[in-house]
Amino acid sequence: MPPLKVLIIGGGVAGPSLAHWLSRIGANITLIERSPEMRASGQQVDLRAQGVPMMKKMGIEAAVRAATVHEPGTQLIGLNGRTKAFFPASQNGTGKQSFTSEYEIMRGDLVSILYGLTKKHQNVQHLFNTTIDSFTQDEESDPNGKVHVKFRDGRKEDFDLVVGADGTGSKTRRMMLGPDAPDPRHSLGGYIGYFSIPSKPADSDRGTFCHLPSPRVARIIGTRKDRPDLTRIYMLMRGKDAALDAALKSGNLAELKKALSDLYQDGGWECDRFMEGLRDAPEADDLYCTPFEEVRLPEGSWSKGRVVLIGDSAHSGTADGFGSTWGLIGSYILAGEIATLYEKDRSSPTAAVIQGAKNYEKKFRPIATAKHGSGSEWFESVMFPRSSFGIWSLHTFARVAAYFRLDRGAGLDGKTSKWQLPDYPELEREQN
Numbered sequence: 139m140p141p142l143k144v145l146i147i148g149g150g151v152a153g154p155s156l157a158h159w160l161s162r163i164g165a166n167i168t169l170i171e172r173s174p175e176m177r178a179s180g181q182q183v184d185l186r187a188q189g190v191p192m193m194k195k196m197g198i199e200a201a202v203r204a205a206t207v208h209e210p211g212t213q214l215i216g217l218n219g220r221t222k223a224f225f226p227a228s229q230n231g232t233g234k235q236s237f238t239s240e241y242e243i244m245r246g247d248l249v250s251i252l253y254g255l256t257k258k259h260q261n262v263q264h265l266f267n268t269t270i271d272s273f274t275q276d277e278e279s280d281p282n283g284k285v286h287v288k289f290r291d292g293r294k295e296d297f298d299l300v301v302g303a304d305g306t307g308s309k310t311r312r313m314m315l316g317p318d319a320p321d322p323r324h325s326l327g328g329y330i331g332y333f334s335i336p337s338k339p340a341d342s343d344r345g346t347f348c349h350l351p352s353p354r355v356a357r358i359i360g361t362r363k364d365r366p367d368l369t370r371i372y373m374l375m376r377g378k379d380a381a382l383d384a385a386l387k388s389g390n391l392a393e394l395k396k397a398l399s400d401l402y403q404d405g406g407w408e409c410d411r412f413m414e415g416l417r418d419a420p421e422a423d424d425l426y427c428t429p430f431e432e433v434r435l436p437e438g439s440w441s442k443g444r445v446v447l448i449g450d451s452a453h454s455g456t457a458d459g460f461g462s463t464w465g466l467i468g469s470y471i472l473a474g475e476i477a478t479l480y481e482k483d484r485s486s487p488t489a490a491v492i493q494g495a496k497n498y499e500k501k502f503r504p505i506a507t508a509k510h511g512s513g514s515e516w517f518e519s520v521m522f523p524r525s526s527f528g529i530w531s532l533h534t535f536a537r538v539a540a541y542f543r544l545d546r547g548a549g550l551d552g553k554t555s556k557w558q559l560p561d562y563p564e565l566e567r568e569q570n
Contacts, residue, residue, distance in 0.1 A: 139484045141166050141261070142476075142491075143296070145287060147270065147310050148303035149177060151245075151465035152449030154252035156301060157262050158196065159473030162565050163480060166261050168297075170268040172304075176253060180245030180426070181332045181370055182207055182362055186235040188559050189463030192470060193241070195559070198251050205247040207364040212237040212345040214536050216529075217406040223536035224344070225545040234555075236545045238345055244364055248462065273300060273313060275443050281486040285444045298487045299476070300445045303469075306433060308451035314442050323431045323454075328356075328376040328522075329386075330457045331398060331427030335415030337369040347372070349522075349529045350405040355379050356522035359402060359409055368421060371412050373398060374457075376430075376522040386427065394427060430456045432510050440503065441495035444488065448472055452499075453506040464506050467559065472498040474562030481564045501560065508553050 142165040146153045149171030157169050171177065185193050185202070193199055211226040227238040235241070256262040269290045276283030284296040302310025306323060315322075347360035360372035375382075385397040399413040416422045433454040440452045449465040476494035480487065523529045539545060 139487070142298045142480065142487055144168070144299045144301065145170070145270075145285070145295075145297045146301045146303055148305065148308075148449070148451070149173070149253070149264075149266075150249060150303065150305065150449065151183075151252065151462050152469050153301070153303035154249065154256065155196070155466050155469035156303065156448060156473055158252065158255040159470055159565050160476075161256050161259050161262050162567065163473075163477045164261065167256075168263045168265060168295075169256075170265045170270075172267070172269045174267045176249060176266070177246070181372070182209075182242050182364060183245045183248060183462040184235070184239035184243065184459070185241040185463055185466075186239050186459065187463055187554060188557065189460075189466055190232060190235075190241065191559055192463070192466045195470075196255070196466070198255070201251045201254075202241055202243055202248070205243050205251065206240075207242040207244060207362075208343070209238045209242050209345055209362065209364075210343060212347070213342070214533060215346055215348050215407070216533070217348065217350070219348075219407060222533040223540045225540050228546065234546050245462075269309075273445070275445065278443050278488070278492055281488050283444070283488050298444065299491045301472070302445070302447045302451045303449050303465075304451055306428075306431060306450045306454040306456070308447065310445070311447055311451050314445045314447070315439065322433050322435045324434050326430035326432060326456070327378060328374070328430040329379075329382060329427060330375075330430060331373040331425065333371050333416055333422040333425040334368045335371060335412065335419045335421055337363060337367055341369045347374075348407045349532065350402075350407070350409070351526050351529065352405075352524050354524075355401060356518075356524045357402065357405060358522070359405065359407065359412065371416070373402065373427075374522075375401070376518055382427075386429070391423065391425065395422070395425060398425075398427065428456060432456070434507075434510060437503070438496075438499070440499040441492075444491050444495075446472060446491075446495040446498070453503070453510075455509060458509060460509075468498070468502055468506060470562075470565070471502045471560065474560060474565055475501070477562060477564035505554060505557050 144165050144167045146169045157167050213224045214222045225237050228236045228240050271288045271290050273285050273287045275285040285300045288294050302308050304310050343363050345362050350357040355375050355377035358374040362370045382397040385393040395416050402409045403413045440447050448468045475497040476490050479494050480490035
């Protein structure tokens with residue numbers, strides 16, 4: 139039988155990871171990305187929890203360490219710039235990481251490492267500036283059925299498996315679910331944004347975050363510094379702002395800059411300098427802003443026939459600290475479940491793909507969505523205070539947490555911390 143023929147849509151973290159694992163069972167893979175080149179932009183991401191052993195299993199630990207951002211830790215500061223609490227980075231080589239992970243890395247560097255895993259593989263083709271317009275698929279009962287894909291340039295091609303790894307706003311997901319399906323993105327009532335400005339000598343190499351008093355939208359301004367010449371500015375907001383919503387909907391960079399600048403100007407600490415940079419510095423044209431959202435798909439809808447969703451397109455939780463980790467792990471589990479069935483019986487790729495996709499969701503959904511819907515008004519009011527007293531209370535609690543190192547294992551709940559990565563022997567055999 140010919141090898142599995144796979145189309146992966148999306149070249150972020152999850153897509154190249156899946157290409158790596160499926161290449162190990164000899165699949166012929168086409169990985170497409172709508173951007174004209176590899177998307178090397180983005181801010182700091184990290185690996186934590188089971189993402190650490192996953193990285194080691196992929197054989198990329200040395201490459202990740204070589205590209206690591208050496209951030210000594212995370213601090214909360216007051217409006218006067220003085221440190222209120224400091225949480226040092228973990229250096230233990232395990233999944234239990236602090237707010238600053240031992241494995242902090244710029245998103246573009248991580249994506250480059252993942253692309254490098256299959257860059258020279260003859261059975262993996264990377265295509266940029268490429269998208270699809272539509273697809274149909276044969277009945278699930280057809281043992282040799284295909285997904286019939288029409289590309290934007292008019293070309294048509296058939297695949298045994300199509301995988302959507304195209305993010306929170308996934309176009310693949312919309313096509314898979316159909317035009318009448320409700321949008322599974324659930325607003326969490328806030329936004330996150332970041333941009334770059336020229337650095338100054340006094341800019342800290344710590345991850346630094348300052349809570350700003352506000353009568354309406356709770357605001358946090360932060361900085362991180364992965365290179366000497368640039369300071370990365372982070373903006374976290376809770377609450378709704380009509381002007382920001384309109385700017386996001388317009389897609390106009392100038393309008394987005396103005397809406398964010400209006401929110402943060404005169405906010406305190408170094409907000410005025412940061413907003414001046416946002417408006418005038420060419421480096422700030424890398425501005426990215428998105429609502430806090432969770433992708434909450436009904437059970438059993440991570441796949442439909444031979445089309446499957448992975449990464450943020452299946453289970454996004456904006457800026458929850460686990461996006462890259464889950465992107466690596468979900469790809470591994472999908473590949474492993476398909477490989478297990480495919481190696482047993484290569485006569486029916488359809489059976490391996492359809493059942494493997496269902497097994498992947500059953501195994502991974504409880505972990506990937508463990509934190510969905512876990513926020514509460516009380517928690518939000520504590521972590522995103524709007525009053526000076528609320529900020530003082532948070533800083534007091536943070537000092538106690540820092541003293542007792544309560545930050546270790548940041549973001550891990552009981553279910554996540556106890557979960558173990560499955561093993562798939564079929565993926566351990568490198569193909570010639």
